[in-house]
Amino acid sequence: MKFTVFDIHSNEAFEKMALKIYRYQLRKNVVYQQYCEYLHKTRASRIEEIPFLPIQFFKSHTVLSDQRPAQITFTSSGTTGNNVSKHLVTDLEVYNKSLDHSFKKTYGEAKDYVILALLPHYLDRSGSSLVYMAQRWIKASQRAESGFYLNDLAALSKVLKSFENSSQKIILIGVTFALLQLADEYAMPLDNVIIIETGGMKGMRKEIIKPELHGILQTAFTQASIQSEYGMTELLSQAYANDGITFTTPPWMRVSTRDTNDPLSAIDHGKTGGLNVIDLANYNSCSFIATQDLGKSFTDGSFQVLGRFDHSDIRGCNLMAVGSRQ
Known part of the structure; x- marks a missing residue:
């Protein structure tokens, strides 16, 4: 139905x-x-x-x-020995529509952006609804530079620097600890860049509150807009915080x-x-x-x-x- x-x-x-x-x-x-x-x-x-x-x-x-x-089963991340959540999706078209409508409502057309993801590649984490979302954005952007860069921060830095004097709009979406690592190693002013962080430290570093996290990212990437995404395996919709908090x-x-x-x-x-x-x-x-x-x-x-x-x-x-x- x-x-x-x-x-x-x-x-x-x-x-x-x-x-x-x-x-x-x-x-x-x-x-x-x-x-x-x-x-x-x-x-x-x-x-x-x-x-x-x-x-x-x-x-x-x-x-x-x-x-x-199920056309696809999304699974949550977990540690060894922990049960993971499983979301059986019987109509993938519904998720696609939710992703596309939300993106357009919040950011406009994906083809207007270069989409950079500090996330595992889709082939490495095919059960992740977040990675599926990023992959869909990347495909819709139709830009050669768009892609996954979790294991190559140096390459990501080069891509970002190549657009320093450009009006090209960029979205960088990533897990928090990877964004902090990028901030530690490759701080730079980022014009026309939206950074979307997707969650807490989850045991990788000492947990920090969002204002502190966003302060670190804003200091490292002085011209970027620091934003947040709220979603989970068990849902098919996402919420976005353009100010990073609300x-x-x-x-x-x-x-x-x-x-x-x-x-x-x-x-x-x-x-x-x-x-x-x-x-x-x-x-x-x-x-x-x-x-x-x-x-x-x-x-x-x-x-x-x-x-x-x-x-x-x-x-x-x-x-x-x-x-x-x-």
């Missing part, structure tokens, strides 16, 4: 579609159905009544609302906060809590996910990520990059 989630342009349309997908997933998604039944929450007439599935279920169960075979979502995605002591209770905007995500593009899997991230949501629909719950698993993009180098 297909839902026209990319045609949403109002709160009313979002809430109507969210309730429609909730009822669909309640019927078709066995894991979500059993979870809602356990909570005795199998009816919702308002979006605020919809339960959020804990993200950990993607490690232990097959979370699907669609019986078709994320905005596409029209089919919404983030709210829950009480850290009572995960079934929502809290007011502006207060710190666990982040809940509604990703309507995820209609073939589960669109209502309780993440392990801590943050704040705001009345204008934006949100901030402040950290992780204590004892949550080490996971994320930087572990992916470490594994590709071993």
